[in-house]
Amino acid sequence: MNRTSFKASLSPLALAVGSLFTSLPLIVHAEEATDDSGVERIQVTASRRLTTTDEIPYNISVLDGKKLGEQGVNNLADLGYAIPGLTVVDTGPRNNKPMSMRGLTVDELSANDQGDNGGTVSVYVNDTPLLVDLKLIDIDHVEVLRGPQGTLYGAGSLGGTLRYILKKPQIGEADGYVGVKAYQVKEADDPSGEVYGAANIPLNSDSFALRVAGSYRKDSGFVDYPNILSGAQKDVDDEESFSGRVALRYAPSDEFDATLTYMAQSQDVGGRTGVNPGFTGDDYSNGLRYDEPLDRDVDLTSLELNWDLEFATLSSSTSYTTVKEKGQRDQTDLLVTSIWPGYADYPDFSAYTREDQDDSTFTQELRLASNDDGGKVLWLVGAYYSKEDNQDSSIEYTPGYPEFIGLNRPDNIEYFEDHSENVKERALFGELTYRLTDQWDLTFGARAFHLEQDQVSCLDFPIYAEREGTTLEPECSLGEGKNSDVIYKASTFYRFTDDFNVYALYSQGFRRGGSNGVPEGGQVSFTDDEKQFSPDTVDNYEMGWHSNWLGGDLSVQGSFYYINWEDIQVSGKTSEGSIPITVNGGKARSQGLELESVYSPVRGVLLTAGYAFTDSKLAEDAPSLDGKDGDRVPGVARHEGNLGATFIQDYGSIEARYSLNAVFKSAVYTRVNGNVGTRNEDNQKLPGFAIVNASATFNLDDWMLRLYADNLLDRYAYVGARGARDYGEQGQLYFINRPLTVGAELQYRF
Numbered sequence: 001m002n003r004t005s006f007k008a009s010l011s012p013l014a015l016a017v018g019s020l021f022t023s024l025p026l027i028v029h030a031e032e033a034t035d036d037s038g039v040e041r042i043q044v045t046a047s048r049r050l051t052t053t054d055e056i057p058y059n060i061s062v063l064d065g066k067k068l069g070e071q072g073v074n075n076l077a078d079l080g081y082a083i084p085g086l087t088v089v090d091t092g093p094r095n096n097k098p099m100s101m102r103g104l105t106v107d108e109l110s111a112n113d114q115g116d117n118g119g120t121v122s123v124y125v126n127d128t129p130l131l132v133d134l135k136l137i138d139i140d141h142v143e144v145l146r147g148p149q150g151t152l153y154g155a156g157s158l159g160g161t162l163r164y165i166l167k168k169p170q171i172g173e174a175d176g177y178v179g180v181k182a183y184q185v186k187e188a189d190d191p192s193g194e195v196y197g198a199a200n201i202p203l204n205s206d207s208f209a210l211r212v213a214g215s216y217r218k219d220s221g222f223v224d225y226p227n228i229l230s231g232a233q234k235d236v237d238d239e240e241s242f243s244g245r246v247a248l249r250y251a252p253s254d255e256f257d258a259t260l261t262y263m264a265q266s267q268d269v270g271g272r273t274g275v276n277p278g279f280t281g282d283d284y285s286n287g288l289r290y291d292e293p294l295d296r297d298v299d300l301t302s303l304e305l306n307w308d309l310e311f312a313t314l315s316s317s318t319s320y321t322t323v324k325e326k327g328q329r330d331q332t333d334l335l336v337t338s339i340w341p342g343y344a345d346y347p348d349f350s351a352y353t354r355e356d357q358d359d360s361t362f363t364q365e366l367r368l369a370s371n372d373d374g375g376k377v378l379w380l381v382g383a384y385y386s387k388e389d390n391q392d393s394s395i396e397y398t399p400g401y402p403e404f405i406g407l408n409r410p411d412n413i414e415y416f417e418d419h420s421e422n423v424k425e426r427a428l429f430g431e432l433t434y435r436l437t438d439q440w441d442l443t444f445g446a447r448a449f450h451l452e453q454d455q456v457s458c459l460d461f462p463i464y465a466e467r468e469g470t471t472l473e474p475e476c477s478l479g480e481g482k483n484s485d486v487i488y489k490a491s492t493f494y495r496f497t498d499d500f501n502v503y504a505l506y507s508q509g510f511r512r513g514g515s516n517g518v519p520e521g522g523q524v525s526f527t528d529d530e531k532q533f534s535p536d537t538v539d540n541y542e543m544g545w546h547s548n549w550l551g552g553d554l555s556v557q558g559s560f561y562y563i564n565w566e567d568i569q570v571s572g573k574t575s576e577g578s579i580p581i582t583v584n585g586g587k588a589r590s591q592g593l594e595l596e597s598v599y600s601p602v603r604g605v606l607l608t609a610g611y612a613f614t615d616s617k618l619a620e621d622a623p624s625l626d627g628k629d630g631d632r633v634p635g636v637a638r639h640e641g642n643l644g645a646t647f648i649q650d651y652g653s654i655e656a657r658y659s660l661n662a663v664f665k666s667a668v669y670t671r672v673n674g675n676v677g678t679r680n681e682d683n684q685k686l687p688g689f690a691i692v693n694a695s696a697t698f699n700l701d702d703w704m705l706r707l708y709a710d711n712l713l714d715r716y717a718y719v720g721a722r723g724a725r726d727y728g729e730q731g732q733l734y735f736i737n738r739p740l741t742v743g744a745e746l747q748y749r750f
Helices: 015-019 065-070 076-082 332-339 341-345 724-731
Strands: 030-032 039-041 060-064 086-088 099-101 121-125 139-146 160-166 175-185 192-202 208-219 239-250 256-269 294-308 312-330 352-370 377-397 413-435 440-460 475-497 500-511 536-549 554-566 569-573 580-584 588-599 605-618 639-651 654-665 689-700 703-710 718-722 733-736 741-749
Touching: 060 065, 065 139, 076 086, 099 121, 332 341, 332 724, 718 724
Parallel strands: 121 160
Antiparallel strands: 030 039, 060 139, 086 099, 139 160, 175 192, 175 741, 192 208, 208 239, 239 256, 256 294, 294 312, 312 352, 352 377, 377 413, 413 440, 440 475, 475 500, 500 536, 536 554, 554 588, 569 580, 588 605, 605 639, 639 654, 654 689, 689 703, 703 741, 718 733
């Protein structure tokens, strides 16, 4: 699967631009007021009603879409740096990035090749669940909801929910913007660039509006593959992507609103952003023998309806999503090290895997929420249905090995898997809020759900079976699983003043169980524990506050939490054949503190700060992880946070914004048991790091010019790893942050 890289014809940028830089997104639950004095409370729909963040009875962060665009935030990894407590392992554009909140993770800190059964964080685009790393174009704002959210959202979660809220078409308005960005990554040979734009188009009616948005991005990559068997390659982890969206809105009155949206994202990625300096002797290269390209296409169609019935608002969200992937992975060192060391008897042994994935999901969610008329009772009831159809195949090749052992197997296929899965979920959920007084609210919620899963898995090991020719004789098995349960939520919310309130919350979360779909017998044997896995659940206890001080110039919010996590789901492998499966791994507990603040001491100055302390450990021995009671979970920093400053200065008709931002994370372990000896020699401790970013943005009428640099001090940091125990000295990898990147962006608004 060789690729021909398209080289963008962009002029190289001088590194002298490095004196003017961009910051990562500021952690805010408020934004500057229109006169740049004080901070303003943002309105959100996280509670399924329009309200301010100060009225949400749990910890929520909001990142304003305008500032996301001004500061060049493009993907999930940027959000992970911006939000203390949100852990995102930046494995580059090729892989789904492992993500967690509040320390709810136990899988090793590596690239997520096989997925993690939905993860511990649910991701929404408006009201549609979608676990994809979207390019952030034409975003109104991003909401980060910490803790389980199963009584308000159809797709449940363990650790929290991330919501991308898109800009809606506006009736009777005609506006838009276009922009171009050019940037240079220090370790890349070629420059990179992006063009983007959006337009709001009123149609020939006072009820219809159309909004279109799109972007094209060409990133040159910066990781070299000097050991490719077909010849060394430079900057292999390049990316070419297109994102587009069309939305049609119909709003004939204040009582009815409907929006039909189609989104598409296509990515062509050249390889993995992983390095192996110990083997290659170079900080920006790895030892893989095959390149690892991936093509990913995502399509989403949704219809969202809101109908004000006077006493309540009826909302409907219908969506259909497809995700298609084609990729290749180097398997050489995994097979030699973990599967069968006898492969190393062949001095020229190498192996690669080609994979296809085709997933589709239909969801329907209905909600009826009482309108807030100032009465004593607020209520919400909802129903959720989803149907997933997932199909994937994997074929592993060992070129030359059959001939070496005297087997006539010209296709060189060592392993074949074809797997299909159907999952249906039905749920009823709701909340009831009773206002004891004007200051004191009590809320109770529940969710009842039923899950059904059916799988068919077909496996073949033709070389192991010494089968000659090119025939495949896969052994197939059926697997099924059913889960039903009820989870609960209770909270109290008290307003001491309009500027200070506190809350206490108990909430439960879940993640579905199911079957791994491995065969009952035949070429390879599997244990009962390897054939299926149970649901895992959390109990979340939380106390927090929202506050505003100094006449609204200072905003501070925070929370304390304690979480019990049971029947933890872990990405594992079968004892024979090393087939990826999900297993249960015991109990864990997580406790911590989250703080965020925004301060405007004088007009034109905005200071932000965020901090999270997370103490997440196993609560009992976990043999499937080589873990012991008290082991820290992998990938979660005990201390992380950021500091930011924005200064606004007018030069006549030109407004200038200078931003400086620093993010820091303390050390993490790549697997459990990092602090309890050497039970697992693959465990590593990755040092903590800090990254500084800065920018200068100039606005003149309808024009905007932004000069920036990310990673101003060119800090080199390991953010994830896969170790030598499973992949050997040549196949082990470290995942790293992006080097110093400088660039310029020009935007025109019309």
